[in-house]
Structures are given as structure tokens and as C-alpha cells.
Amino acid sequence: VGKVYLVGAGPGAADLLTVRAVRLLAMADIVFHDALVQPDVLDLAPQAEKIAVGKRCGAHSTSQRFINKRLADAAARHPVVVRLKGGDPMLFGRAQEEIDALAAAGVDVEVVPGVTAALAAAADLNVSLTRRGVARSVVMVTPRVGEGESPHAWARAAAAADTAVIYMGAGEADAVVAALTGHGMNADIPVVLVENACRPGSFHAAGTLADLAALSRRRGDGPAVIVVGEVGRALALAAAPAFAEPRRIAVAGR
């Protein structure tokens, strides 16, 4: 009887997986992976059968219940089953549903943590998310909520933290801005949009919250996070002259 490893694939670059993740991929009999996992990461498991079960925003996706069943079935046939998730499995990855279903089926599960997108973005930008004197709290949120979940709680949490990193929100910039300003966030607060953090094609654009929709139109279709907060002020100031619609940044509020 096999075991299922829920493994974080990190932000995309193959050398930002952990050593443990690489070792498990090299041992895996079968790998179930999200759509966002890059081909060179999958190449770390040349011997394994690969099955895409991911989810990409808006696109076709395999139902979670079906994924759970396939994982349990695979563990009945293979010693080492890897479930590879972009970033870290325990942040916005529906890991709990897989863990609970596997536990209910009597299958052992182990989680291997990974580098999450917020930290990859900070590394790309050379911007600490908790700069002393400026930010001592960082919230990771997503405006994508499920059935029965509050559509406003994420924005309240974002507005209360010194730094907010918004996952899966770049495609709905207008709604993000409306929700954040509706919870009292100033439209002059710095934002930095980071696409493909720590990957080839990495792109970032900085400005203020009011500029987010304009910044977002400049991105491609890679995964992106939005960093909101005073930690981004230097980047926002440096970028301001290049804006399509220039805007003065209120340094006085610092």
C-alpha cells in the first residue's frame, strides 16, 4: 500500500523546489500535477506517469472529488504517489479536501512545504514584506471565494494588515480596488503587480492602488500576485514617471 505526498512545487523555477521535493519526484511512480506546474519541474520525474488534474482560473478543471478518488486509487497500486501543487500546498491549494479524503480511505499522507508566490515576488522585487518601521504583518488573501463564503472578508483582512499579497486577483483589478477602498484602504497606497515571479518572463509594475487596473492591463497571462502596502513605496515612486496616466504619490502619508 502506497503513500501520497502533497508536494509544493514552488513558484515555477525547477531549482526553487526543495531538495525533499526533488527526491520524491525522482522516486515517484505517478505524479498528479496542477496545470501551472512547469515542464522542467515535471522532468524531475522522468520515470513517473504524469497526470494533469489542474485547474487554471476559468478554464476546464477536474472535479475535486474525482481527484481525491484518483489519488486514493493510485496509492492502492503504487508505493510513491506525488500530488504536485504550485507554490505551497497549504495556501489556496484545496489540500485539506485531499488530505481528509485520503485519511478517510486509510491512505497515509505527508505534506512537503514549498515556496509560496508572495515570497517569490518579494525575492524578485528585493522588497521585504515586513520592512521594520513600515510593516510587521503580511496577509495572503484571494478574492476568489467559494459558495457560502463571505465575499468581503478577504478585503477586510487585507485592509487590516500592513502588507497584503493578493493571489488570483490580477484578472479582476477593478473589483479588487473597489473592495479594498470600500474597506477603508487609501487609493494612494503603493501596489506592485508581479507576474511570473522567480520564472523566466518575470514582470512587475508598480504604482498606487488607483492605478491597479492600468498596471494589470500591462501583464501577460502568467500567474500573478499583487503586493499592496507601504513596503512597495520606493518601487511605486520610481515607476511613477513612466505611468500612462501619471499620478503623484502622497509621500507625506508615510
Added chain:
Amino acid sequence: VGKVYLVGAGPGAADLLTVRAVRLLAMADIVFHDALVQPDVLDLAPQAEKIAVGKRCGAHSTSQRFINKRLADAAARHPVVVRLKGGDPMLFGRAQEEIDALAAAGVDVEVVPGVTAALAAAADLNVSLTRRGVARSVVMVTPRVGEGESPHAWARAAAAADTAVIYMGAGEADAVVAALTGHGMNADIPVVLVENACRPGSFHAAGTLADLAALSRRRGDGPAVIVVGEVGRALALAAAPAFAEPRRIAVAGR
């Protein structure tokens, strides 16, 4: 002229470093490391000079200005200088002060992200920090604030998020509970204290916020985080019978 790499050492286990971090350690001429970095991680750089500059809560620490200067001096003498920080460099690591000082000295800096303690704890517990229907926001905070920083902002941010992970707070449990309940958090909310996540000697204890001081007395002196929120409810319920002072967990509030 050399380059300084600010590298995340992850939660402690040597195989939870990224492949990029391991490669840089193998190339490093000199490694400046925090006190919490484990010996087997330092063994990944057998050829390098190792210099401990860390900080441990309450203990003697090298002044930040002196660390900045030593990093710049080392880059003038060595091609590859690694500054190794526990967890991820961009969360509670004073990285910005080092990045800015090195930039001012004309030294190239590159950040290599790592696995942060919150995600290591979630992996150890098999508990997602963003379980669907329960939590869609995670805040990482510390009650340790510097001069001129608000002593209350962290608790406000923690109370507004669905899940809060508190860094460097286990040693001051009473103050943490007072701050969180003072910001409207219910004393019946589940908490899980995790010490040495993803390391040998990993320990966790679950209960409610009201129990935090009792839970904290059971830990050793390893690094610990506190996970606060409904995502910990199953662990808190499972642990309740074993409490020194048992307490009913309010399931109705779920």
C-alpha cells in the same frame, strides 16, 4: 567584486532548503548565518568560512549596522557571499536593511526565497491554512515590534484574518491572548502551538486561545509559531480531553 545572496534556510531540515540554496552554499566563499540555522545546513558549505551573526530572542546579537558592513566588506573580497536566514529572508528577517545598505555600497544582491515557518507548521499538522469554507486569508504577524512601531497593529491584523500565524510569540502567551481578545477575538477560537516544525523534536499542542499559556508551558526552547483560527478546530477537539485544565470547545460557533 562579489555578490551577496540572501538565502532562505527554510524551517530547519537540510532537505527543506531549495536546490538553488544548496547550490549557492556549495559555491560560497563565506556564509553569514543566523543563530537558528542548524549545523547540518551549515555542513552544506564545508568549504566556506562560517560566521554567526544571529540573533536569538533575548540573547546577545550582532548589531544590524555591523552586519551590513561585514557583508559589504566580504563582497569586496569574495565572489560568492551567502547571508543565510532561517525561514524566508523577506518575512521578519531585517532583509531590507541589508539590501539597502549593500545597494548603497554598490554591491549586487540577490534574494533566494525559502519555506517559511507557517507553511512548515501547516505541513507538520496536515492542516491547510486556507481550508475552503473556513479560511480564505492567512496573516503572518509578530508581537515583537520595534521602536516607534504600533504595539497593537499586529493584533488588529490577526483578528481580521481567518487564520493568523504568530511568529516569535510563544514566549509571551499571556500578552498575546490579551492583545487578541482585546481586538475582539473569541477566547474559544482554536489555537495550535507548533515548535520545531519540520525538524527533529517537532512538537505541537492544540486547544483554545484561552489555553495558550498552558500550551506554551509544555513547549521546549525551539522556535515556535502559533496558529490561530478555525482551521485548527479538529486538532483542538482531538486534544481537549488531554488538557491539564479541560475546556469545552464551542462547536456551535463554527
